Amino acid sequence: MTRLDVENLWVKFPTRNGIFDAVRGVSFSLGEERLGIVGESGSGKSMTGRAILRLIRKPGQVTANHISLDGEDLLKLSERKMRSVRGQHISMIMQDPKFSLNPVMTVGEQMMESYTLQVKGPRFQAKDKVLEMLDAVAIRDPGRVFNAYPHELSGGMGQRVMIAMMLIPDPDILIADEPTSALDVSVQMQVLNILDKLVRDRGMGLIFISHDLNLVSSFCDRVLIMYAGRIVEACAADKLHEAKHPYTQGLLKSLPRLDSPQERLEVLDRDPAWAETDSVSGVT
Amino acid sequence: MSGIILEKLNVWFDTPETRVDAVKNVSLRVEQGESVGLVGESGSGKSTILRALTGLVPTWSGAMEVAGEKLGRQRSRHFYKKVQMVFQDPYASLHPRHSVDQVLSETLRLHGFNEIDRRISNLLTDVGLGPSFRFRYPHQLSGGQRQRVAIARALAPEPEILLLDEPTSALDVSVQAEILNLLVDLRQEHHLTYLMVSHDLAVVGHMCQQIAVMQLGEIVEIMPVAEMRELKPKHSYSRHLLESSLGYKRADD
Numbered sequence: 001m002t003r004l005d006v007e008n009l010w011v012k013f014p015t016r017n018g019i020f021d022a023v024r025g026v027s028f029s030l031g032e033e034r035l036g037i038v039g040e041s042g043s044g045k046s047m048t049g050r051a052i053l054r055l056i057r058k059p060g061q062v063t064a065n066h067i068s069l070d071g072e073d074l075l076k077l078s079e080r081k082m083r084s085v086r087g088q089h090i091s092m093i094m095q096d097p098k099f100s101l102n103p104v105m106t107v108g109e110q111m112m113e114s115y116t117l118q119v120k121g122p123r124f125q126a127k128d129k130v131l132e133m134l135d136a137v138a139i140r141d142p143g144r145v146f147n148a149y150p151h152e153l154s155g156g157m158g159q160r161v162m163i164a165m166m167l168i169p170d171p172d173i174l175i176a177d178e179p180t181s182a183l184d185v186s187v188q189m190q191v192l193n194i195l196d197k198l199v200r201d202r203g204m205g206l207i208f209i210s211h212d213l214n215l216v217s218s219f220c221d222r223v224l225i226m227y228a229g230r231i232v233e234a235c236a237a238d239k240l241h242e243a244k245h246p247y248t249q250g251l252l253k254s255l256p257r258l259d260s261p262q263e264r265l266e267v268l269d270r271d272p273a274w275a276e277t278d279s280v281s282g283v284t
Numbered sequence: 285m286s287g288i289i290l291e292k293l294n295v296w297f298d299t300p301e302t303r304v305d306a307v308k309n310v311s312l313r314v315e316q317g318e319s320v321g322l323v324g325e326s327g328s329g330k331s332t333i334l335r336a337l338t339g340l341v342p343t344w345s346g347a348m349e350v351a352g353e354k355l356g357r358q359r360s361r362h363f364y365k366k367v368q369m370v371f372q373d374p375y376a377s378l379h380p381r382h383s384v385d386q387v388l389s390e391t392l393r394l395h396g397f398n399e400i401d402r403r404i405s406n407l408l409t410d411v412g413l414g415p416s417f418r419f420r421y422p423h424q425l426s427g428g429q430r431q432r433v434a435i436a437r438a439l440a441p442e443p444e445i446l447l448l449d450e451p452t453s454a455l456d457v458s459v460q461a462e463i464l465n466l467l468v469d470l471r472q473e474h475h476l477t478y479l480m481v482s483h484d485l486a487v488v489g490h491m492c493q494q495i496a497v498m499q500l501g502e503i504v505e506i507m508p509v510a511e512m513r514e515l516k517p518k519h520s521y522s523r524h525l526l527e528s529s530l531g532y533k534r535a536d537d
Contacts, residue, residue: 040456041427155326184325184483185528192532211456218531254461256490258513258530264468265461265490 003205004030004052004090004173005283007065011047011229014059022047022060024229028282030173030205034196035282036220036237037209040251044229045209046095049175052207053086069173087118091166095178097158101150108146111165118169133164137194156187163194173205174198181210192219213240213251224282225251228275234282247274287445287477288314288337291347295329295336298343306332307344308501314494316351316444319471319478321488323525324498330481334447337479338369351444365395368438372450374430378422384408384433385418391440407436410473412466428459435466439474448480452487464490485529489513497522 011023023044028035037045051062054074067074069089077085086092094100102110111133112126121129127146134142137160150158159179166174176195180188196219198204210216216223217240225233225248233245243249250268295307307329314320322330335341337348339359348355351366371377378387388404397403405415411432422430431451438446451467452460464487471478482488488495489509497505497519505519517523 040458185525186325189528189532196532213457214531218533251457254458256461256464256486258486258489258515258526261490261509261513264465267462267465268458 002029002031002284003070005066005068006052007067007283009048009051009064009067010062011044011051011056012061012063014061021229023051025279026226026229026231026282027279028224028231028234029284030207031284032199032203032205033222034199034206034208034220034237036216036223037207037226038211038213038216038223038251039226040211042228043226045226046177047229048226049092049177049207049209052175053090053092054082055086055092087114087166087171088169089171090173090175091169091171092175093159093162093166093177093179096182097150097153097155097162100162101158103150105149106146107148107150107153107161111146111161111168114165115168129168130164133168134161136167137161137164138190139164156183156191159183159187159191160194163191167198170202171204173207175207175209177209178211179208180215181212188215213255217241222282222284230275230277230279231282232274232277232280234280245274246271286313286349287316287318287351288312288479289347289349290333290337291349293333293336293344293346293348295332295341295344297341306501307336310346310498310501310503312496312503312506314477314479316477317475318494319480319492320494320496321492322479322481322496322498323483323485323488325483325525327500328498329501330498331449334369334449334479334481337447338367339363361395365441366443367445367447368441368443369447369449370431370434370438370451373454374427374434375422375454377434378430380422383419383421384425384436387433387437388440391437395441397440403440407439410439410470411436412462426459427455428462431455431459431463432466435463435470439470442474443476445477445479448478448482450482451480453482453484460487467491485512485526497525 007027009023009026013020013022026048039045050056052067056062064075108130111130115121115126115129116123131142131146134145139145139160180191195206199206208220217237220237223235223237223240224231227247233243233248235243253266254268256265290310290312293307293310297304297306324330336344388407389400392400392403408415408417413432452463480491489512493509495507495509495512496503499521505517505522507517515526517526
């Protein structure tokens with residue numbers, strides 16, 4: 001079942017040298033699945049995630065034929081209505097907990113604020129709910145973390161706090177922008193386990209933005225590969241290693257591999273034509 | 285002759301309330317011309333070892349020897365000519381208001397070189413940038429180009445040993461491949477010894493012959509790269525690291 005449907009999405013930024021198109025005509029759909037978006041920095045993958053939530057700040061412009069969530073076009077909603085979509089229907093986990101948590105509020109306070117605003121539940125329930133969520137993201141000592149300030153937590157704990165916070169309103173769709181790239185491999189696995197469980201148990205749709213091809217191919221169901229603001233290839237995640245587009249192949253080949261040592265790594269040779277060809281549809 | 289010898293190295297950080305032992309009883313040998321990788325999670329003490337070597341941490345005990353020179357409390361100027369470091373984040377390690385020319389000529393002048401003009405263009409050619417980059421500022425460079433400038437700066441005093449602290453973790457995979465190739469080439473051309481810190485086992489596997497796995501400040505295992513490629517580490521923690529780096533496994537299969 002399709003939850004989110006995006007058609008012909010453009011994100012534009014006016015600059016001194018004319019208009020810069022960060023995302024150029026991207027279409028895709030999302031059901032109850034793990035959809036990966038991969039690409040290099042500057043390929044427009046984070047901008048796509050932000051545009052869905054209408055988080056592109058002016059003078060940036062977002063245009064699309066539609067961005068529909070369960071049939072309702074998000075672009076037509078008022079800012080007030082949009083605020084109730086953010087968090088309750090679509091949540092986003094940002095890349096770096098250091099910049100996304102309020103440094104002068106304790107973790108508990110900011111999570112309770114999110115609860116009272118989003119769920120509009122009474123305050124006395126908030127604390128229980130927050131502790132429950134912290135426990136759900138495998139934080140060993142929720143009581144201590146509740147009273148801690150963000151700087152007192154490690155990167156991995158901070159990231160899990162963000163995930164817990166985004167999950168309080170029980171969203172239908174979660175956009176995770178490089179949720180694990182700041183984390184150590186073993187913590188990374190824990191965080192992925194949590195996300196994986198949520199998709200399976202709650203039937204959530206997950207957009208997983210990452211630059212790590214191996215991770216995406218092992219974690220997601222379907223992958224979109226972005227280059228210069230366009231989708232150059234869409235494929236099933238476990239078939240990523242058979243990808244046909246030279247850009248995808250180039251990215252895969254430039255990774256050093258443990259199982260097959262090579263003298264020199266292949267360097268990506270960019271073809272200007274890649275940026276010019278039309279976007280591939282990511283609709284299923 | 286040995287490149288780097290660490291003998292029972294301990295590094296600690298004191299605060300009034302607590303004492304953190306960042307590196308515990310570490311012994312490691314890097315032969316001249318060899319390339320050794322240090323891997324482990326953040327907080328395992330791998331970067332601290334590099335910082336102790338370069339004299340950035342005053343609180344250590346044990347013995348350190350670099351290129352035949354025993355290290356004491358202070359490093360000589362001679363030491364910095366032999367040992368140079370490349371840092372993790374090229375966005376933070378270059379002065380935003382200094383052009384490439386200023387960065388390199390300052391280093392060269394400090395180390396008492398002459399023919400600075402010629403040396404700068406050689407350095408830039410060595411790292412694959414070319415002389416046209418000489419008068420650019422860091423904000424005019426991409427991440428990969430910045431890291432090349434940082435490498436050129438490290439090569440300026442013609443060192444024997446390069447300490448690499450996650451040199452590619454801030455870069456895209458395609459750029460990472462370019463920088464890793466460059467580092468491999470430079471090692472051959474200049475007969476360099478590398479001690480490289482990384483959390484990416486595939487990168488270390490590509491670059492190094494020996495891999496030292498660290499956990500909580502201790503080296504738990506030193507293995508040759510072949511052993512790691514066959515996924516046959518002896519210590520359970522190394523196995524855990526290796527398995528996690530191979531990608532995500534669904535809980536249900």
